[in-house]
Amino acid sequence: MEKNAKIYVAGHRGMVGSAICRRLQAEGYTNVITKTHDALDLTRQSEVEAFFQAEKPEYVFLAAAKVGGIIANSRHSADFMYENMILEMNVIHSAWENGCKKLMFLGSSCIYPRLAPQPMKEDCLLTSSLEKTNEAYALAKISGLKYCEYLNTQYGTDYISVMPTNLYGPNDNYHPEHSHVLPALIRRFHEAKISGAKEVTCWGTGKPLREFLYVDDLADACVFLMNNYSGNETVNLGTGKELTIKSLTELVAKVVGYDGKITWDATKPDGTPRKLLDVSKLNSLGWRYKTELEDGIRLTYRDFLENPMRAER
DSSP states (O other), X not given: OOTTSOXXXXXXXXXXXXXXXXXXXXXXXXXXXXXXXXXXXXXXXXXXXXXHHHHOOSEEEEOOOOOOOHHHHHHOHHHHHHHHHHHHHHHHHHHHHTTOSEEEEXXXXXXXXXXXXXXXXXXXXXXXXXXXXXXXXXHHHHHHHHHHHHHHHHHOOOEEEEEEOEEEOTTOOOOTTTSOHHHHHHHHHHHHHHHTOSEEEEESOSOOEEOEEEHHHHHHHHHHHHHHOOOSXXXXXXXXXXXXXXXXXXXXXXXXXXXXXXXXXXXXXXXXXXXXXXXXXXXXXXXXXXXXXXXXXXXXXXXXXHOGGGGGO
């Protein structure tokens, strides 16, 4: 990407999009376009078409999405499928119609089969059934990456997709029901510390294994790949390291400063048993993560404390 190229970041107010904007600014890109949801509703085809016809961005980072944790995905599966599928199709199609040089589609590691061989390679996509608790979201994301692939094959576009592991960091969503596991734990232990609660009960058994990538590392990888990768196959973005939810919970409690008892409600769902990405392809391209988990959690907790309104979302 040229430093003065017109770059559109879709979803710039979210955790991922805001991190990509920070990274682009740090690297000296001077022509970054953003639009709030009020100014541009990506689920409205006419609005998206009009925006692309007027602006004609040369590069697009598609980071906009409707996201949430197990509760939100389970209760609102139709909404998750519809909103994600329609917004990504609108953006990708309008980008193609208006001569976009390159587009990056950001998916999620939940696109891979529930019981995929671990660590999960890019080529395990669609080899067996998905995890039911986030199947609707995964199907929408699979459709987006496949549409990019089909455009490349049929029309010779240069549209790439990346599959991040579990993300966390500044500008995360700390809502008690709509957030992912790490920000939800930050809020829960912070509130327990403030209230003097002697015990915190967490969902599931604590046995599932998860991998976490700090969002500013993700943004660095995204800009790197936009400049250094082309191909139909997606690229996994992660650390290649994992830990149990129980270990994560104890680490968050330590960072937050909560020293009460932690118990587990095994009647609640665990989700996928294991989700470790094989990042050998990413590493071979010349990129590796920089932020260790405990350091990243400390930075994220600082963000939570400095931005209390985020806990209300």
